[in-house]
Amino acid sequence: MRLSEIVKILQAEVLVPADMERDVLTACGADLMSDVLTFSKERTLLLTGLTTPQVVRTAEIIDLAGIVFVRGKRPGPEVLELARAQGLPLMLTRFPMYESCGLLFQAGLGGCMLGRGAGHEP
Amino acid sequence: MAEVPAMSHDPSYDLKIPVIGHDFLRAGEAASRIKKVLQALNLPPQVIRRASISAYEAEMNIIIHAYRGQLALKVTPDALTLVAEDEGPGIQDIDLAMQEGYSTAPDEIREMGFGAGMGLPNIKKSADKLTITSTVGQGTRLEIVIRIS
Ligand SMILES: Nc1ncnc2c1ncn2[C@@H]1O[C@H](COP(=O)(O)OP(=O)(O)OP(=O)(O)O)[C@@H](O)[C@H]1O
Ligand SMILES: [Mg+2]
Numbered sequence: 705m706r707l708s709e710i711v712k713i714l715q716a717e718v719l720v721p722a723d724m725e726r727d728v729l730t731a732c733g734a735d736l737m738s739d740v741l742t743f744s745k746e747r748t749l750l751l752t753g754l755t756t757p758q759v760v761r762t763a764e765i766i767d768l769a770g771i772v773f774v775r776g777k778r779p780g781p782e783v784l785e786l787a788r789a790q791g792l793p794l795m796l797t798r799f800p801m802y803e804s805c806g807l808l809f810q811a812g813l814g815g816c817m818l819g820r821g822a823g824h825e826p
Numbered sequence: 827m828a829e830v831p832a833m834s835h836d837p838s839y840d841l842k843i844p845v846i847g848h849d850f851l852r853a854g855e856a857a858s859r860i861k862k863v864l865q866a867l868n869l870p871p872q873v874i875r876r877a878s879i880s881a882y883e884a885e886m887n888i889i890i891h892a893y894r895g896q897l898a899l900k901v902t903p904d905a906l907t908l909v910a911e912d913e914g915p916g917i918q919d920i921d922l923a924m925q926e927g928y929s930t931a932p933d934e935i936r937e938m939g940f941g942a943g944m945g946l947p948n949i950k951k952s953a954d955k956l957t958i959t960s961t962v963g964q965g966t967r968l969e970i971v972i973r974i975s
Contacts, residue, residue: 735939736936736940736941737886737939737942738883738943738944739944741882741944742951752939754938754939756850756939757851757853758850758853758940761853761854761857761858762939764854765861765879765882766875766879767875
């Protein structure tokens with residue numbers, strides 16, 4: 705699913721733009737960074753209620769495809785700055801976590817565990 | 827339990843980065859630098875990914891749980907070794923600390939997105955070999971080996 709479609713579905717505001725035609729393969733919703741590091745595959749979109757710089761750092765470490773901040777939580781300028789420096793797209797939606805994930809899932813964007821069972825492979 | 831050696835000054839380590847406890851502003855910078863070095867060395871993406879995750883979790887543990895420390899990286903043709911050493915409270919029960927979900931992180935750490943109790947298990951999963959030694963009241967040392975090939 706392209707980032708531009710995600711923006712449309714979540715009626716999101718683009719805080720830091722990047723190539724919005726970029727394709728995202730899976731998504732995960734998490735507020736704990738170690739969970740993100742466990743679950744994420746390549747070209748994963750993160751939905752989170754957390755707006756600390758650590759979210760962007762985590763994205764850098766595992767090459768996340770983008771971040772959506774849910775329920776209208778707006779990150780500070782230092783977070784936007786860090787993301788801009790990395791070319792990491794940031795989006796903001798007013799939908800809360802559950803609705804945001806549900807809307808994307810319904811539109812066909814699978815989760816991090818889909819297609820590989822509930823195994824323990826990285 | 828094994829003694830924690832003084833901060834290693836082994837010259838064979840290619841890169842040593844200091845990490846300061848509770849410095850959340852710069853949290854992640856050491857792991858980010860290590861990742862860039864590994865990318866410049868053109869290592870396989872999966873090796874870079876596993877090493878970056880390990881470095882990040884180890885760095886965050888020093889920042890969250892210890893006073894000061896360092897990350898050191900050594901790369902040979904066969905393997906890369908990451909050593910995270912700190913001066914800090916140490917870990918009383920390493921087996922317990924290794925359990926998924928076990929965390930002593932306070933609420934304000936959890937609000938920053940850490941304290942899931944998944945860091946050490948994540949490192950274990952990412953590494954080919956993980957050796958932890960710790961002395962209560964002194965500090966902790968992690969040696970993480972990831973094979974290249
Ligand atoms: N360097 C360290 N010094 C002292 N205690 C540590 C250190 N690293 C880990 N611990 C102890 O081991 C526990 C488990 O560590 P682990 O990294 O798995 O989880 P966490 O740091 O609490 O949370 P997360 O890593 O998910 O953010 C910690 O809560 C802490 O009690
Ligand atoms: Mg940790």
